[in-house]
Amino acid sequence: MATATLALSIPALAGLGGSASAAPTTGLSIDPVGYRVVDGKPDVNNPLPSVGLTEDVGYSATASSNGSVLLSPRSVIGSDDRTQVYNTQSNPYRRSGQITVFDSSRTRTATCTGWLISPTAVVTAGHCLTDGTAPTVDLEFAPARNGVGNDPYGTFRATAVWFDAQYGSPGRDWGLIQLDAPVGDDVGWYGIESVDNLDLVGHQARVIGYPGDKAAGTLWQAVDTISAETDRTLSYATDTFGGQSGAAVTTDGDDTAVAIHTDGGSTNSGTVLTAELFNTLARLR
Template sequence: MKRTGDSPDSVIPPDQRTRVNPTTGYPDRAIVYITKDDRHHCSGWMVSADTLVTAGHCLYNRGGKAWYTNLKFFPGANGNVRPYGFATATQLWTDVNYTRSGDTRQDWGVVKLNRRIGDTTGWFGLRWQAQTYNGTTATVRGYPGDKPHGQMWTMSGKIEDSQPNKLCYSHDTFGGQSGSPIYLSNNTVIGIHTNGVSRFGLCPKRNAGTRITQGLFSVILNIAR
């Protein structure tokens, strides 16, 4: 999803993304293709049987000062195939600091779903730590808008800069991949992919995601229960 103030194109040549196919293995089936009005919108990931996490700007329209409607959530989508059907939202959350100022450091979103689709797909673990992630290998996987709709793509690489609320990396991504999990080899998520070049200048020449802090960790788990 493209937003004012962020780079819409986050591919850092050469493009090193690879397609995920099939998508029915774990953790791929716990990664969610999000549509709005049946058009590609964002990515997300399951964190409990009926809860998913994405970026705040995927749920709240700051320009219109309103929550998005007509959202559908398809775990493990693969092109036109939707192996687990879809769910809809019963409740949406994001940070008030994001809704008021658009601060990408607080760009996170949580969705409570109308069905326990995660009982079939499984879900990711969640992690926070005070120590740096610099040099840690992590994967960003989701649904980029420059590829055919519904195709899942991935790239792994090192975290290059760990900031209090952001993680910076050179993983290739594209608009539509906002909300993708940034996760470790043990399938625990440490961040949420949000943008290319931040309007706040926190990750110059790098892509960026909202870091799972102790506070955000608690918020997500409280909702997911």
């Protein structure tokens, strides 16, 4: 198994659907904080309103979308142990993209993985968007990237970023980016589901992302078993590496995410979509 202690790589409301049942708050609190981004500069002096984001939205799942652009045939070699996705323009792969983080001089400082949950909303790991004191200076999202310079749907910049004020705590490592154009209308998006009170141990966890130990900008996937869970995190044997931070974790299907891949070690793990986190993402998407 290829693992890394952090899954971030540092170089050398549309389409509601799904379950009609509510996702009530469960006491597993989160603390969303957001900032508008203009020309790559977060407005840190004027945080976006966050009151009520975690409150029950009245449903516990959202529907996925395949997008309006004609699908290409799915083409993957094998089904496990980090196989490369050669046709990134097929679903579910084109719903994911590479996030490139820049400093104030537009020098690339890190890469992560993100995935669409609506035409303009991308979910990722919180540590891709903040160092704990301030939001990331600038970033771009490239859905279905397939190597350096191969961005079939273009690149998109952030208009706002959201993350948890306590992102270093267990289950708080989550983030959301609002994009400057509705690329999800073309490529589609993942559904999301609150998994409070669900036993996922023994189910398969699929992680699709952009590992830093492979050729730059190439998309890889792996599938393996969920070995443990807490109220806020999942642990799984699925192979990952730095750069896959923020990837969607799906189980028993490609269309609905239940967690966000965040880090690795003796096992790899991700942030569970608790009721509060689900409600927040559903309201922001």
